[in-house]
Amino acid sequence: MAGAVDASATPAIATSRAALAGRLRPRLVGAWEWWTTALLAWLPLRLRERLGLLPQRLLLRLHGTDLAVALERAGEPRALAVLPWHDSADGVRVLSRVLAPQLAEMPRWLVLPAGSGLRRTLRLPAAAAERLRDVVSFEIDRQTPFPTQSAVFDARVIALRDDGQLDAELVVVPRRTLDDALATLGPVADTLAGVDLDDGSGQSLGIDLLPANRRLHRTDPRRRWNLLLAAIALCALVAGMWQVLDNRRAAADAFEDASRPVIAQARAASVQRQRLANLIDGMRYLDTQRAARPTMVEILDELSRRLPDSTYLEKLAVENDRLLLIGLSSEASALVGQLEGSPLWRSPALTGALQPDPRSRRDRFTLTAELAVTEVANAPAARGGSDAGG
Structure with missing residues (x-):
């Protein structure tokens, strides 16, 4: 039973993870694009143009027998020229002669006219943003009268919703319409990087209807130099950081020395x-220790007052806390x-016993x-304080 529950729960967890990733990735991409755009906005327009940081492209529009050429920079088109397009065989040379080398x-x-295609708004799960083109390819037969094989299409995200879904726009153009427009361009069609559709107000939608096998991928001539x-720059940065580190080590060694x-x-x-x-x-x-014991002067003074006159000492010694007296006295037993x-x-x-001395007629x-030892813990401090005070 537990295995069945786990097996049924696994697809639901995977689906929730995919939905979460589908919601987060478009928001992260949008935040990154907004942040980089805000940073680039601080640079002057001419500097951004020279550094190639502005998205630029040439827009070609067919109006009957005329070809309108416009420069789109940062989403703003600016008309450059209107060329007669009676003979498209020499169109590449004409464009190269009319336009500046940089252009x-x-x-x-x-850019196809707005009436060349059909636009439909779809509401899809946010996870479909990763493979939006593959997802909307299944909606062509249901949303448009064109069969999938006879139409070219593309899609773009219009808005992200808070309920885990997104609004996308499906753009479908009949393949014959695209082929006729490419045939009208002649050799210039082989130099196209993409095909867009007019939104009806003179702006392009920002999609690409040109099949991938017919797109011209231009290589940036400055890419190798960049x-x-x-x-x-990276080597210089590493060398600079290494030099700073070496200087720090040398300074540390000098400081240590x-x-x-x-x-x-x-x-x-x-x-x-x-x-x-x-x-x-x-x-x-x-x-x-000295303050805790009586001094020799005090001992001699006390003995001189207590011993009788008929007593004299031959030896007086103080060993640690023991007082030793050796002498002669006529009153030895009363000492x-x-x-x-x-x-x-x-x-x-x-x-020991008293020993009579026949010569002096006294007893040895x-x-x-x-000795009476007193606890005088602060005797030096007290004595020092007394001396200092005196």
């Missing part, structure tokens, strides 16, 4: 700064009690105590 090289179009100039000494100095300064920062941190740490309660140390104690003692 003689332009594409020639025969291609050569375009190739040279000039920056290397500065970068080296910056790195050396960064290393010195780091060393200085480490030194400052070390000094700050030492200052903090611990005398040293207790000091704010500079704590837990004083005798180490060894006494230890733990």
Whole structure:
């Protein structure tokens, strides 16, 4: 069941995609043509004419035994000459003699009278714009009294509608009418680029009724020069961009070479700064540790006040947070009690036994105590601030 649904949905999706593409492509083409036309409108008319940017063609109209020649430029025809056309055998030479060389090289179009053909307006899906001529070929038998084999035709888009459809115009001319007009032109007919139809007001419709096998395709004599100039311009552009890139690379290399000494100095300064920062941190740490312990002067002052006069020291040492006292005293057993309660140390104690000294009649003692270490986190900063303030 699912496979059947998918198989039936696939053609519908393809049809919707084709319809969407058919609606978008004509609009995109129209937008592109409008944009290029608007850009070209900024150029002076004479410059556009010299550069070949204006659509130009020669329009030939038969009026009885006369041939009217007009120049159509940007959709505006301008009469050039009216030539008697009794003998068409020498028509090519006559046109070449009458027209300027620049005009003689332009594409020639025969414009049939408005009454020579039949015009019908058709409403078709927008997707038919891609193959409009093939689509309208099936409408000739139904819309006109001419059989398809005995008529020449062309079609053009008149308007695009918002409902996904377009209005097209079918133009049909009997083949015999076209053949008679070409026979009247004589050899000039072999130089035609196309055949158009008058719209009844002196303007051409912008279609081509001439079969493709009879159209004269003119080659632009300046095409090779234009291609050569375009190739040279492209090469010059690539060379210029390459030169700019090379200049940028050279400038970047020069900047890098000039920056290397500065970068080296910056790195050396960064290393010195780091060393200085480490030194400052070390000094700050030492200052903090020193501020947390009592100074030697304070220890000596406290000992001189607490030790009795009958006691003298042979050795006084401070190792980390440990105070070591070695000396002689006649009151060695009472020294611990005398040293207790000091704010500079704590837990004083005798180490080992007392040893009598017969010469001095005193006891040799060894006494230890733990220094009182306080937490002084901001001691250097406080001291520096104090000094600065003083």
